[in-house]
Amino acid sequence: MMLPIIHIGPLAIQLPGLLLLAGVWLGTAATDSQAGRLRLSRATLQNLILFGLVSGVLGARLGYAARFLNVYAENPLGLFSLQPATLSPGAGLIAGLLACWVYGQRKRLPFWATADALAPGLAVFSLSTGMAHLASGDAFGAPARVPWAVELWGDMRHPSQIYEILFAGLALMVILEMGRRQTFPGCVSLVWVALASASRLFLEAFRGDSVLLIGGIRSAQILALMTLLAALALMRSLATASSRAASPARGARISDGIECL
Amino acid sequence: MLSWFQATHRWRMLMAATLLFGSGWIAVSREPVSSTTAGRIPSPREGFSAPGFTLERLDGKVVTLADMQGQVVVINLWASWCPPCREEMPTLERVYRELKGEGVELLAVNTSYQDSLAEATAFVKRYGLTFPILVDARGEVARRYQLRALPSTFFVNADGVIRKVIIGGPMSEATIRTSIEELLAERR
Numbered sequence: 001m002m003l004p005i006i007h008i009g010p011l012a013i014q015l016p017g018l019l020l021l022a023g024v025w026l027g028t029a030a031t032d033s034q035a036g037r038l039r040l041s042r043a044t045l046q047n048l049i050l051f052g053l054v055s056g057v058l059g060a061r062l063g064y065a066a067r068f069l070n071v072y073a074e075n076p077l078g079l080f081s082l083q084p085a086t087l088s089p090g091a092g093l094i095a096g097l098l099a100c101w102v103y104g105q106r107k108r109l110p111f112w113a114t115a116d117a118l119a120p121g122l123a124v125f126s127l128s129t130g131m132a133h134l135a136s137g138d139a140f141g142a143p144a145r146v147p148w149a150v151e152l153w154g155d156m157r158h159p160s161q162i163y164e165i166l167f168a169g170l171a172l173m174v175i176l177e178m179g180r181r182q183t184f185p186g187c188v189s190l191v192w193v194a195l196a197s198a199s200r201l202f203l204e205a206f207r208g209d210s211v212l213l214i215g216g217i218r219s220a221q222i223l224a225l226m227t228l229l230a231a232l233a234l235m236r237s238l239a240t241a242s243s244r245a246a247s248p249a250r251g252a253r254i255s256d257g258i259e260c261l
Numbered sequence: 262m263l264s265w266f267q268a269t270h271r272w273r274m275l276m277a278a279t280l281l282f283g284s285g286w287i288a289v290s291r292e293p294v295s296s297t298t299a300g301r302i303p304s305p306r307e308g309f310s311a312p313g314f315t316l317e318r319l320d321g322k323v324v325t326l327a328d329m330q331g332q333v334v335v336i337n338l339w340a341s342w343c344p345p346c347r348e349e350m351p352t353l354e355r356v357y358r359e360l361k362g363e364g365v366e367l368l369a370v371n372t373s374y375q376d377s378l379a380e381a382t383a384f385v386k387r388y389g390l391t392f393p394i395l396v397d398a399r400g401e402v403a404r405r406y407q408l409r410a411l412p413s414t415f416f417v418n419a420d421g422v423i424r425k426v427i428i429g430g431p432m433s434e435a436t437i438r439t440s441i442e443e444l445l446a447e448r449r
Binding site: 071142232 | 272275276280283284286287288289290291292302304306308425426428433434435436438439440442
């Protein structure tokens with residue numbers, strides 16, 4: 001499960017990191033390809049992604065430093081050492097989302113159309129996350145006796161990263177296909193959120209590294225179920241709103257033409 | 262699907278079914294306590310117990326990792342010909358001198374199977390390094406820790422579980438300090 005580090009001169013590039021970078025790149029390209037269909041500016045979308053990524057890294061760095069203020073006050077230069085181990089992912093996510101939100105507001109980007117454009121990008125990125133997990137051996141499986149189990153740390157285990165890749169690939173195909181059809185704004189992104197959280201809810205059961213709550217309940221599953229329900233509820237309210245927006249006289253015919261799946 | 266969603270009773274059914282099957286699956290897949298790794302398997306990665314080893318120091322004394330339980334242990338794999346390893350050594354020494362009294366041990370494992378002991382010794386003298394330098398003459402620790410790049414540093418908590426792995430260097434002083442302080446705080 002552990003793949004080697006690629007050495008290019010003095011640079012030791014770790015394959016998982018490389019896969020994630022490729023995911024960002026291909027994901028941006030996937031979002032790009034949706035821009036025309038959704039009548040969004042390609043450049044604005046790219047800026048949005050870049051802005052979100054940069055703010056995310058900065059937020060992750062500062063979030064980590066904030067926990068150890070005394071140390072960084074003594075060694076302020078340490079702030080510039082970009083060591084993945086000294087990033088705080090939660091703070092990075094919040095900072096990245098906040099930056100995207102602010103940028104989107106300033107550029108007056110339509111929220112749901114933008115989300116629909118970003119969805120295939122996120123789907124590609126989650127596919128590359130699965131591959132990075134496979135390369136690093138993270139997100140590994142629980143001990144299992146299925147015929148396709150793989151040996152890891154002296155136990156036969158579920159190849160959980162392979163499951164992850166398959167489900168992420170499936171979700172990507174579904175939303176790419178949906179993007180080709182007439183849907184209401186927000187449909188594609190919400191379907192992706194629903195699929196991603198449903199597969200997490202299902203697949204978390206086969207992992208050997210889950211964070212557990214009282215009684216052995218896996219916390220990721222609780223979060224995934226809540227996200228799934230929220231996505232379904234939002235889908236319902238957007239669907240009713242978009243059919244109401246169509247004039248009542250022609251409403252029936254128009255809503256028949258708009259299909260989500 | 263739009264019209265599908267508009268039928269309130271269908272939508273309610275879908276929500277109810279999701280909630281029911283979702284919670285059911287969560288309950289079915291509750292983890293039996295025994296199947297978590299919980300740091301019991303030795304492997305050179307975060308969340309696993311640090312693979313054990315016994316090595317001789319440069320001065321001939323024998324060091325066993327298992328004897329360090331209760332202390333925060335930093336395991337640094339290095340070679341005297343590796344520039345980033347050399348660069349981070351004075352920083353490691355500074356942090357070590359300061360935090361040693363708080364129950365921190367630093368084991369600098371020289372990858373001697375691919376290094377010259379004479380040069381390593383000269384390097385240690387020149388920089389006045391006071392932490393134990395271990396001699397990995399046959400590459401046993403390098404193999405157990407799946408060494409892929411130099412330097413590699415493993416931060417091990419008081420229970421012997423690896424909590425952070427940093428591959429490559431030089432590490433900044435802040436990185437070293439925060440990684441150790443995190444583990445000291447956890448022990449208190």
